[in-house]
Amino acid sequence: MWVTISDRSPEMLRSLVLKMYWDRESKPAVNVPFGDFFSVGLGKTAA
Numbered sequence: 001m002w003v004t005i006s007d008r009s010p011e012m013l014r015s016l017v018l019k020m021y022w023d024r025e026s027k028p029a030v031n032v033p034f035g036d037f038f039s040v041g042l043g044k045t046a047a
Contacts, residue, residue, distance in 0.1 A: 003034075013040055 005012065013035025020030035030037075 005034075008040075010035070 005016070014033045016034035018030065018032055018034050018037050019028040021028050
């Protein structure tokens with residue numbers, strides 16, 4: 001997965017929502033803020 005986000009503020013990372021569906025379900029199996037899913041909930045990155 002490759003995603004480019006120019007605004008990496010905590011507000012932006014929490015406002016983007018990642019939803020994953022499978023098995024033809026109407027509700028997502030995963031519904032989480034983008035930053036939280038990738039462990040960047042506070043908007044701080046580390047190498």
